[in-house]
Amino acid sequence: MVTDSKASEGSRLAALAGELRVSIGKLNRRLREQAHPGDFTSAQKSVVHRLERDGPATVAGLAKAESVRHQSMRVTVASLETLKVVSGEPDPTDGRQTIFSLTPVFQKSLKTGRVAREDWLLRALHAQLAPREQEALSSAVELLNRVGDF
Numbered sequence: 001m002v003t004d005s006k007a008s009e010g011s012r013l014a015a016l017a018g019e020l021r022v023s024i025g026k027l028n029r030r031l032r033e034q035a036h037p038g039d040f041t042s043a044q045k046s047v048v049h050r051l052e053r054d055g056p057a058t059v060a061g062l063a064k065a066e067s068v069r070h071q072s073m074r075v076t077v078a079s080l081e082t083l084k085v086v087s088g089e090p091d092p093t094d095g096r097q098t099i100f101s102l103t104p105v106f107q108k109s110l111k112t113g114r115v116a117r118e119d120w121l122l123r124a125l126h127a128q129l130a131p132r133e134q135e136a137l138s139s140a141v142e143l144l145n146r147v148g149d150f
Contacts, residue, residue: 030124034117043068043076048085048102052110056101058091 032039040048046066051057057065063073077100080086085106088098102110125134 031117031121034113034120041076043072044080044085047073047076047080048110051086051100051102052107056099058097058099060097062100 039045043066047062050062050065054065059073059077060070062077063070066073077086081088081100084103086100087103088100091097091099125137129137
């Protein structure tokens with residue numbers, strides 16, 4: 001019977017994992033709808049998030065952090081440079097390298113986009129969830145963060 005119980009729990013968790021993936025995917029799509037058209041590729045988004053979170057970096061540093069080839073990262077950074085998302089300055093300790101950071105104009109745009117998405121989410125939470133459900137969601141967010149940190 002112990003085996004049946006473990007199999008049942010495994011099936012339940014597998015179903016939960018599938019439902020969670022679908023729900024998070026749906027929420028992500030709805031949040032992306034709030035973003036500007038012509039959003040970035042996943043590689044570009046990853047570089048933007050890394051530069052925002054970790055600060056300025058070289059192409060080599062970004063490539064290592066993202067586990068991609070230097071040449072691939074150079075293409076991604078070049079595309080972001082063309083879009084005026086990042087700008088580069090010579091490395092003060094090694095003039096052969098360039099340190100890239102987010103441009104001030106893009107940082108402002110990034111913040112504006114986040115505010116719009118968070119505003120949509122706030123309105124959705126208020127319109128769709130009762131106060132008790134909002135509290136339950138708050139607890140679920142803590143759990144999701146733990147799973148995400150695994």
